[in-house]
Amino acid sequence: MLRISLVQADLSWENPEQNRAAFAERLKDLAGKTDLIVLPEMFTTGFSMRAKQLAEPLEGPTFRWMQKQAEKLQAVLTGSLIIREKGHCYNRLLWVRPDGSYSWYDKKHLFALAGEDRHYSPGKNHLFVRIGEWTILPLICYDLRFPSWSRNTNNYDLLLYVANFPSARSHAWNSLLQARAIENVCYVAGVNRIGTDGNGIPYQGDSSLYNYAGKQIYRCTDRENVFTTTLSRDELLGFRAKFPFLEDADKKLLR
Secondary structure, eight states, X not given: OEEEEEEEOBOOTTOHHHHHHHHHHHHGGGTTTOSXXXXXXXXXXXXXXXHHHHOEETTSHHHHHHHHHHHHHTSEEEEEEEEEETTEEEEEEEEEOTTSOEEEEEOSSOOGGGTHHHHSOOOOOOOXXXXXXXXEEEEEGGGGGOHHHHOOOSOOSEEEEEOOOOGGGHHHHHHHHHHHHHHHTSEEEEEOOEEXXXXXXXXXXXXXXXXXXXXXXXXXXXXXXXEEEEEOHHHHHHXXXXXXXXXXXXXXXXX
């Protein structure tokens, strides 16, 4: 079993200190009650293109805050923020464990429509992480639109998306999350923000969780919420044994 907590929240525009304090307050009651806590994309700033001004070093103040929270809550804590490394800025998801160890994933698909590709460097590699027997693939926002990047070659159980996905494209967000669950025969969780950012763009959240058959377990619209539930890997494996769709998948991507 995996206990997972999805944290949908408004974000203070370009204010890391205020956002860290607000999330600490939202998370305080989760101690000992969950295994994995998922925060939105760029949870310290909102979806800002002022990368050079807002970027932190990898082991900077937000990383240290995440380590402290993960240890205090005894849960993995994940979400993305702006990281500066070797002269480049990345929209980087940090995966911070209770023992202080960590991994990261840099967003592969940068949202050119908003100029993200002009301010950030793209990632190149997937990150597969483990909690107990669970294998998890965390991705970021715009990655959702590219099914080949999410493709399950029968090696993960849970697919995560952290996002700042605007209300104007909520239909795409909701439809694609369900599609990723169905086609990859896995649990899918998407954590989005609410509120209006510094560019006047509104977000309605729609943070959601789907099971391996595409059945919706949870969706929350237009309000802050911390949702915790327990997922069953035995049920997932039982469904895959009964419906072995992944075994019939193309062995390589078609061009």
